Amino acid sequence: MELNLLCCGISDATLAGLHASEEIALGERRSSLGSVYGLRIQGLDAAARLMQPDDDTLPLLEVRRETTGERPHVTELDEWSAAFGLQGDSGWVRLSREPLRAQLRLDGPYNDEQVLHPFLAMTAAISNWWIGRHVLHAGAFVVDGGAWGVLGAKEAGKSSLLAQLATDGRAVLCDDLLVLDGQLAHAGPSCIDLRPGAADRFGGEPLGVVGVRERIRLRLPRSDSRAVLRGWIVPTWGSTVGVTAQPVRDRLKSVLGNYALYRGPRDPAAAISLASLPVLVLTRPKDWGAMSDASAALLRATRGFGGGG
Structure with missing residues (x-):
């Protein structure tokens, strides 16, 4: 192309401009x-x-x-x-x-x-x-450079817990789908989609009904793109705030029960290794006033599993 342009009398300056425009166009395509x-x-x-x-x-x-x-x-x-x-x-x-x-x-x-x-x-x-990766219906947040997956059934309060952790300055890695390459957790979209009650506390942008429910989107700062998984959190409801270790016999069910596809993991042995990580049960009341205490208790507990703090 350059030889043809030179034969037609295109100047070096014009060629330089064309090359610069081409680089800009390439950069725009890459940025997409x-x-x-x-x-x-x-x-x-x-x-x-x-x-x-x-x-x-x-x-x-x-x-x-x-x-x-x-x-x-x-x-x-x-x-x-x-x-x-x-x-x-x-x-x-x-x-x-x-x-x-x-x-x-x-x-x-x-x-x-x-x-x-x-x-x-x-x-x-x-x-x-x-x-060949592990894919779970779970959220995740980061403490001292390590990721903690948040497991739980619908209405367990996973998204509201993650929103409280984000409000308290913790990096949220993902809200709804956790992808693991071995024990390396990858980031999901930088947002949490809340229900109306949680949005009254945390705010967000109303999206209307998207999919099967009304969504209010809380935008988050970008987290790191990946972090090593340190353990799991299972939120549940109770009369007081507390964090306890889940019995070993229950851990496999907690992890495998949250795989995103019914076909289960490609590598069952690797899935068992994920279930061997610490599993902490967070109990808290269905009371917005207890959210900050629950977040603080969870952070104290997770900092006891490596990574400084």
Whole structure:
């Protein structure tokens, strides 16, 4: 191209400008990539502020929005492809393994940030399961450089606990989907989607109904992109605030019971090693006034497991 331009009388200065414009364009294309759930994400440019900076050591997931196509009648999942409906009958996804590509058909005017969370979560779970990672329905926060996964059933108060920890200055690694490469925990989107009662305490941006429920989004500072997992937290309700160690016999059930896919872990032995980490049960009343005490008690307990403090 440069030889042809020179033959046409294009000056060196003009060529330099063209090269500079090309570098800027390349830089803009690169900046559209971000990292989340242990994956490089391409195709959700407007969700960049909820993702970590691009990390070219991670597998690339291309996200495409489709306007046509047939909705899957049933959920399909094998070693090379998947197809499934989105929560709340909001659309569907067809996912291929090689190349790693998600084709989404959305039945509503959802923006890129809403696609990233909550609608990309199952795509990320399947993609990471293919890769051989552990994927759990869990949140995580960071204490003294180490990650603690937060397990629990629906209505256990995981998101409100993470919001309180964030308010108290702790870095929240993820809210709803925890991806582990061995014992290395990857960051999820930099936000927590709260229910209306929790939002009255912590604030947030109303999104309306996205998926199956009303969401109020609490935006978070970016955490580190990854941290080594030190243990697990199981929040539960009780009359007083307290932190106790879960009996060893119950730990495997707590961890395996929160795997994001019914097919379970690729490597059961590795999953057992995750269950061998400390599991702390946090008890607290259903009282917003007790949230700060619960957060403080949890931080004191987790600091007893390495990493200084």
